Amino acid sequence: MNRPPELLGHAPIGVFDSGVGGLTVVHALRERLPLESILYLGDTARVPYGPKSPDTVRRYAGEAADFLLARDVKLIVIACNTATARAADDVASRVPVPVVGVIEPGATEAVRRSRGGRIGVIGTQGTIESGIYERVIRELRPDATVLSVPCPLFVALAEEGWTRGDVARLTAERYLEPLLRREIDTLVLGCTHYPLLKPLLTEVAAGVELIDSAEATASVVASTLADLEIAAEPTGRPATARYFVTDDARQFGAVAKRFLGEPVDSLEWVSLGASA
Numbered sequence: 665m666n667r668p669p670e671l672l673g674h675a676p677i678g679v680f681d682s683g684v685g686g687l688t689v690v691h692a693l694r695e696r697l698p699l700e701s702i703l704y705l706g707d708t709a710r711v712p713y714g715p716k717s718p719d720t721v722r723r724y725a726g727e728a729a730d731f732l733l734a735r736d737v738k739l740i741v742i743a744c745n746t747a748t749a750r751a752a753d754d755v756a757s758r759v760p761v762p763v764v765g766v767i768e769p770g771a772t773e774a775v776r777r778s779r780g781g782r783i784g785v786i787g788t789q790g791t792i793e794s795g796i797y798e799r800v801i802r803e804l805r806p807d808a809t810v811l812s813v814p815c816p817l818f819v820a821l822a823e824e825g826w827t828r829g830d831v832a833r834l835t836a837e838r839y840l841e842p843l844l845r846r847e848i849d850t851l852v853l854g855c856t857h858y859p860l861l862k863p864l865l866t867e868v869a870a871g872v873e874l875i876d877s878a879e880a881t882a883s884v885v886a887s888t889l890a891d892l893e894i895a896a897e898p899t900g901r902p903a904t905a906r907y908f909v910t911d912d913a914r915q916f917g918a919v920a921k922r923f924l925g926e927p928v929d930s931l932e933w934v935s936l937g938a939s940a
């Protein structure tokens with residue numbers, strides 16, 4: 665890292681996702697680490713990342729990380745399962761700050777909470793295709809049965825704010841049916857957009873333990889900051905949260921406010937890379 669270590673505590677945490685999904689992680693970070701300021705980037709012009717090729721997701725993730733680094737963040741949270749699955753190693757190998765993804769914290773939490781080791785995973789095509797959840801879960805619990813299903817329409821429903829009602833319910837019932845039929849006891853919401861549908865998913869998958877990696881990720885961020893001695897100290901001034909998006913900010917602002925439970929005071933449009 666190029667800056668004097670004493671400055672790092674005051675620097676913000678950088679968080680990025682393809683759209684509104686990463687706000688689930690921001691919400692957990694604000695609760696868990698109220699002294700930390702946050703810069704959030706939602707690449708809304710290029711959402712969804714889920715169906716895109718690994719190379720494209722790596723390029724987008726690299727551009728998002730560069731954007732945050734240029735604003736002097738002290739740590740980067742990849743608040744997107746697809747970008748974590750496709751690009752976390754690549755980003756971590758070339759940036760001078762710690763990088764925290766959402767997959768290991770979520771998988772670890774699933775293994776901790778599953779009673780019978782029958783674990784369902786839902787995510788984007790990219791995340792499910794990468795097989796990363798199966799790998800990490802089996803490393804932690806070799807006898808686990810892991811069943812995975814991609815649920816791409818959930819991303820569009822979350823971006824639209826259609827998280828309740830007939831359309832969302834029918835979609836959820838259709839996607840979850842093969843997992844429920846095979847009696848999973850735990851379901852990993854392996855996409856940061858999906859916790860926005862949590863009240864509905866709790867009803868559709870009644871009796872199944874739902875794992876949202878946001879809180880587990882916030883705990884990993886807290887311990888990383890503590891270990892590196894770069895956590896924010898009290899300054900008497902409130903921590904700030906600034907939001908950046910790569911497409912029309914209005915829809916994002918409405919969903920963000922509803923989800924975060926606080927107004928999004930600082931929301932700016934930015935351009936990333938050549939195709940944004």
Ligand code: DGL
Pocket residue numbers: 681682683685686711712713714715743744745746747788791819854855856857
């Ligand atoms: N929120 C994202 C994830 O966790 C990606 C959704 C998408 O862009 O397809 O995978």
